[in-house]
């Protein structure tokens with residue numbers, strides 16, 4: 259093979275996902291300047307960028323330079339000599355250690371500003387910085403109705419909780435102030451259950467997950483492990499469900515076949531705009547009822563007067579039933595069990611004439627201009643990766659109004675740019691803080707055809 263061809267070039271070694279980069283080890287003194295997108299304080303020193311977790315602007319610190327990450331280095335063993343003016347005392351004793359929250363140490367005003375600026379910065383990077391961003395809509399403590407806990411055994415003791423920040427270590431928790439009390443009440447019993455499952459043969463040297471949902475129709479638990487449960491493990495799960503009144507317990511052994519129901523005492527369901535929808539195992543659900551209500555209201559006030567609505571990435575219908583009170587809805591979603599649940603619920607509620615649903619991969623087969631002609635209004639709520647292909651098709655469509663829901667300002671800004679370049683005006687944006695104290699922020703935005 260000739261020198262210089264692609265095949266003869268020495269391969270760059272990529273670090274394995276999750277692999278630790280080498281520690282730098284130097285000590286630095288610095289003052290924190292601002293807050294970055296992941297909630298770390300940012301420091302620039304001698305042309306280099308450093309991330310200082312759990313700090314605020316004005317904090318004076320001494321720290322050790324740790325691993326390289328995201329164009330800079332993470333600071334470790336941080337000692338604060340002086341506190342910045344926006345620092346407050348976190349309300350949870352696990353703040354700093356637990357990876358679930360990154361911003362409990364910020365004053366309310368600084369926190370709100372940081373969340374909204376995350377959206378503003380993403381828009382500015384795409385040349386859309388002049389849109390009006392409304393005040394942040396917040397959700398209360400204790401509102402999270404869905405969470406994923408990890409369990410792992412170290413030295414004979416089972417830890418159960420969330421992962422530590424930037425680490426696979428599990429922080430052992432008795433509860434979480436952000437989570438619904440019904441979920442917190444399960445932390446200790448679940449820890450005991452995992453210990454019992456380990457005695458029955460479940461390997462807990464690597465973390466095993468359980469997805470908990472406090473549904474309108476009771477508690478739902480989906481265990482996620484790399485093996486199927488044996489008979490004794492199944493019995494433990496059945497006993498646990500009976501003792502703690504779980505509506506349903508399922509097990510997903512990552513073989514691609516989806517979760518298997520181990521025990522169903524009653525069907526877990528959610529109620530959307532008065533209609534009951536059976537919860538498909540592992541299907542998407544907004545993290546809190548308050549967040550869902552805020553998003554639904556923000557959509558509804560942008561689609562008033564719609565004649566025919568296309569709702570893309572509809573899940574099991576969190577917004578569909580509210581939209582169907584305005585106009586007929588064509589709802590599209592890639593996860594088939596969610597579409598089946600939505601269709602069944604619509605049929606039972608006598609809404610078959612108002613709601614039609616389709617299973618479709620919108621990344622591979624977005625609704626095209628011909629199909630979009632039938633709708634004057636489109637609502638889309640894609641996963642974190644956004645909806646680049648669908649946005650490109652929408653940009654050439656004729657919908658009068660487009661409403662975007664997003665949990666990722668960066669991909670939203672990319673898709674918004676596509677729509678604006680296609681002749682839409684980005685009119686208004688509502689930020690919604692559904693994942694309080696994390697680096698995530700949701701938004702609802704309205705576009706109008708110019």
Ligand SMILES: C[S@@+](CC[C@H](N)C(=O)[O-])C[C@H]1O[C@@H](n2cnc3c(N)ncnc32)[C@H](O)[C@@H]1O
Pocket residue numbers: 542543544571572573574575576577590591592593596618619620621622639640641642
């Ligand atoms: C952020 S969730 C929103 C769901 C729904 N709007 C809700 O609020 O409950 C994104 C949805 O997009 C679906 N999805 C992901 N990739 C998809 C694809 N390529 N095509 C269609 N749907 C997809 C997921 O299954 C999920 O239900």
